[in-house]
Amino acid sequence: MLKRREKRRYISVMHGCSASEASAAIEKRLQELYGAIAAERASLKVVRPGEGVSVLRCxxxxxxxxxxxxxxxxxxxxxxxxxxxxxxxxxxxxxxxTALLAEKSRG
Amino acid sequence: MKYQYLVVSDRIEDVQRADLVLVQNFEKAKEKLKKKVRAGAGLEVQVLQARAMDAKNAAKWLGQVGDLYRFCKLARCQLVLTSGATSQWGMVSGRSFDALLQECGIEPLRYWQELERWLESRLARRVTAC
Known part of the structure; x- marks a missing residue:
């Protein structure tokens, strides 16, 4: 039987704290609001942690x-x-x- | 040069004078609003408030936003959902706003159209030359 990979969405987020803290905060809220089953189904994961900007997958x-x-x-x-x-x-x-850097260098 | 502006207040008592009044707790403010609100007023709700709440109150807040929207429809005023951001990280994206509106039982497209119409009508009244 052909097993297809589940489709995903990638979300880039901006945060003032660390990527792990941001992800934990989102996951906690998701679980609080929609429950453990919905949180598990969302399979939230940080795929590209960064300083200030990270990419999440759900x-x-x-x-x-x-x-x-x-x-x-x-x-x-x-x-x-x-x-x-x-x-x-x-x-x-x-x-x-790139656009932000260009704007910064101009101003 | 002409500048457009809005008069805002965080006191429900100012709802007859200000263009936009911050509603912190709709359940508590409902009776006051029923007596004092006039058509065309803007009632603001900030997402910042809900961020600081625990799960139970955050869920309650979502329900209250929906109730406030229905109240606004009856009273012919406008619900204005804002981020209330004090830093760049506190901002709320358009997609998140749409998701929040849907969660509150409000159709996003209709909400944005109503908000645009309301804002244009309010700003048309408030212009100052500087």
């Missing part, structure tokens, strides 16, 4: 719940972008960073 269909959990997480975390592929998300993030 299962397709639970992204709305994850977005609510991000909005209500403490310490605060902000969603930057969301995509169905990590590669595309990375490309978009690079574009934003």
């Amino acid at each position: 299962s397709l269909g639970s992204e709305e719940k994850v977005l609510v959990a991000i909005a209500l997480a403490s310490p605060p975390v902000t969603t930057l972008d969301m995509s169905s592929s990590a590669k595309r998300l990375k490309r978009r993030l690079t574009k934003v960073n």
Whole structure:
């Protein structure tokens, strides 16, 4: 039988704390609001931890719940972008960073 | 040069004078609002409040936002959901706002259209020359 990989959503987030703290805060809120089963189904994972900006992965269909959990997480975390592929998300993030750097050098 | 502005307040008592009034607890403020609110007023709810709450109160907050939206419909005023951010990390993205609105039982597209119309009508009244 053909076993297909579950589809995922990649979310880039901005945070003031460490990536692990941010991820733990989101997961805790997700579990508090929607329960352990929904949190398990979301299979939230940090795929690219970074200083200030990280990329999270969740299962397709639970992204709305994850977005609510991000909005209500403490310490605060902000969603930057969301995509169905990590590669595309990375490309978009690079574009934003380049634009910000250009703006900084001008100003 | 002309600048557009809004008059905001964090006191429910100012709802007749201000364009936008911050509602911290809708359950407590409901009776006061029923008596004092007039059509066209903006009622603000900040996501920042919910971030600091525990799970039970955060879930309650989501329900209250939905109730406030329905109250706004009846009283012909406008619900304004804001981040209340004090730092860049406290900001809320458009997608998260939409997800929050849906969770509160509010259709995002309709909400943004209503907000745009309300903002245009309020700003048209408040213009100052500097």
